[in-house]
Amino acid sequence: MNSLSASHQMAQPIEVAxxxxxxxxxxxxxxxxxxxxxxxxxxxxxxxxxxxxxxxTILGRSGCGKSTLLRTLGGFVQPEDTGGVVYKQRxxxxxxxxxxxxxxxxxxxxxxxxxxxVKFGLRFRKDDTRDKAQAVKDILESVGLTDAAKQYPHExxxxxxxxxxxxxxxxxxxxxxxxDEPFSALDxxxxxxxxxxIRELQENTGTSMVMVTHDVEEAITVGDRVLVMGxxxxxxxxxxxxxxxxxxDRYSSNYLKLQKKVESVIY
Amino acid sequence: MKAIDWERAGxxxxxxxxxxxxxxxxxxxxxxxxxxxxxxxxxxxxLSMVVESGFRVGLGSQAASLDxxxxxxxxxxxxxxxxxxxxxxxxxxxIGLSRFVTWCISPLLFVLAPIAxxxxxxxxxxxxxxxxGTAVFIVFMGVYFILTIGTLAEIRRVPEEYLTVSGNLGAxxxxxxxxxxxxxxxxxxxxxxRTNFIAAWMAVLVAEMxxxxxxxxxxxxxxxxxxxxxxxxxxxxxxxxxxxLVDRILAFIGKRILWWRV
Numbered sequence: 001m002n003s004l005s006a007s008h009q010m011a012q013p014i015e016v017a018x019x020x021x022x023x024x025x026x027x028x029x030x031x032x033x034x035x036x037x038x039x040x041x042x043x044x045x046x047x048x049x050x051x052x053x054x055x056x057t058i059l060g061r062s063g064c065g066k067s068t069l070l071r072t073l074g075g076f077v078q079p080e081d082t083g084g085v086v087y088k089q090r091x092x093x094x095x096x097x098x099x100x101x102x103x104x105x106x107x108x109x110x111x112x113x114x115x116x117x118v119k120f121g122l123r124f125r126k127d128d129t130r131d132k133a134q135a136v137k138d139i140l141e142s143v144g145l146t147d148a149a150k151q152y153p154h155e156x157x158x159x160x161x162x163x164x165x166x167x168x169x170x171x172x173x174x175x176x177x178x179x180d181e182p183f184s185a186l187d188x189x190x191x192x193x194x195x196x197x198i199r200e201l202q203e204n205t206g207t208s209m210v211m212v213t214h215d216v217e218e219a220i221t222v223g224d225r226v227l228v229m230g231x232x233x234x235x236x237x238x239x240x241x242x243x244x245x246x247x248x249d250r251y252s253s254n255y256l257k258l259q260k261k262v263e264s265v266i267y
Numbered sequence: 268m269k270a271i272d273w274e275r276a277g278x279x280x281x282x283x284x285x286x287x288x289x290x291x292x293x294x295x296x297x298x299x300x301x302x303x304x305x306x307x308x309x310x311x312x313x314l315s316m317v318v319e320s321g322f323r324v325g326l327g328s329q330a331a332s333l334d335x336x337x338x339x340x341x342x343x344x345x346x347x348x349x350x351x352x353x354x355x356x357x358x359x360x361x362i363g364l365s366r367f368v369t370w371c372i373s374p375l376l377f378v379l380a381p382i383a384x385x386x387x388x389x390x391x392x393x394x395x396x397x398x399x400g401t402a403v404f405i406v407f408m409g410v411y412f413i414l415t416i417g418t419l420a421e422i423r424r425v426p427e428e429y430l431t432v433s434g435n436l437g438a439x440x441x442x443x444x445x446x447x448x449x450x451x452x453x454x455x456x457x458x459x460x461r462t463n464f465i466a467a468w469m470a471v472l473v474a475e476m477x478x479x480x481x482x483x484x485x486x487x488x489x490x491x492x493x494x495x496x497x498x499x500x501x502x503x504x505x506x507x508x509x510x511x512l513v514d515r516i517l518a519f520i521g522k523r524i525l526w527w528r529v
Contacts, residue, residue: 097437
């Protein structure tokens with residue numbers, strides 16, 4: 001009983017192993033321009049620190065502002081100038097190649113093969129001195145798509161498409177990967193494969209990742225930290241450190257306890 | 268014995284049989300001297316006439332061989348369509364890149380679009396003279412506007428994600444055009460080109476009928492001037508078959524080269 005009332009309060013900031021932060025929301029406010037004036041989003045004067053080198057997952061109901069938040073982190077949405085997103089000690093003012101985003105669909109160009117799509121990530125990087133062919137080969141191997149290199153997107157399964165998108169994002173060696181419900185269209189077993197893969201890639205590359213999802217299991221197993229957004233104006237109702245290995249076991253008591261807590265807030 | 272796959276063969280067999288049936292009825296009508304066959308002589312009559320004249324059409328030194336007429340018409344229609352295709356893509360791009368260009372060009376486009384290509388013939392003859400330039404220009408006018416309006420619609424259909432992804436990967440505005448928007452819209456605009464081929468085809472025939480001295484349209488006009496109904500029927504047949512072949516070629520390009528759908 002008391003878990004429900006407690007969970008509605010703003011969670012206390014947790015002790016983190018790596019205090020180095022990649023993003024800091026400083027009184028972030030987003031409004032959308034409309035034909036008549038502006039429409040406020042749920043994001044009003046929001047504060048948060050997101051640590052570098054970890055996976056942060058954000059859960060929330062539809063319309064709670066989580067996707068808008070992610071797009072703001074990518075620099076695709078401009079917040080009001082009363083605050084904003086601090087990235088590298090300064091307020092962001094637009095997209096940067098260091099921050100790459102992956103969407104639920106339409107990530108891949110249908111006229112290019114898997115290889116071509118991945119190579120597209122390097123096309124506009126003149127300062128990249130790597131052997132491009134070798135880099136593409138390596139990254140395809142790391143996502144298990146070596147055999148599918150010559151296939152076109154319409155010949156791929158949903159999971160292979162998303163793996164291609166992840167490969168294309170990672171080949172640019174971004175500092176941050178933003179994932180907007182990337183596995184929502186996949187079935188449950190594919191999803192779990194992708195969860196393991198994304199964790200493995202994160203450990204190997206050290207990339208900071210922020211993933212928005214509406215799947216509680218996904219948030220807990222993939223994330224090192226789980227945030228639950230809700231309310232209007234939005235607040236972080238739950239902020240849990242999930243680096244405990246027990247969180248990878250869906251039947252452990254810690255996992256189930258957190259799942260219950262999260263579900264009581266978002267359903 | 269392996270059964271015939273009627274799912275695949277059916278349309279071809281039925282289509283061909285029905286076509287043959289019409290020819291047989293037409294021939295029978297010609298034998299029994301039904302009145303309409305004097306203006307519409309059956310295939311056996313107009314085909315034998317063409318074979319007798321050694322596949323040359325016309326009188327004396329002005330006679331041209333049939334393949335010259337076909338090549339002339341094909342050249343005009345393809346040149347006009349290719350120019351219109353490229354021009355439509357460039358116009359779409361300029362409009363997409365600059366709002367100022369949009370304000371300048373849009374009203375012009377929508378005022379010029381409803382003018383039938385045939386209406387441009389008198390002007391074109393004065394400007395280009397009676398030559399290929401006029402025919403190509405008329406074909407161009409016949410498809411350019413519809414293709415430009417179609418290009419703009421295709422540009423609006425490009426998924427937002429493509430633009431974000433390419434910007435994210437470091438593409439400049441110009442690079443985004445070349446590597447993302449252009450390949451996204453090409454198949455759609457090409458499909459539009461194919462559906463508008465009929466308009467281009469008609470435009471070139473009309474241009475040849477009223478202005479040119481050669482080409483398939485001119486064959487019809489020559490038949491008319493000489494009261495030669497065989498020649499008219501033959502010209503119509505060649506126009507129909509040629510148009511069908513071109514449509515097949517365009518369909519092949521659409522299916523094999525610009526095959527993807529966005």
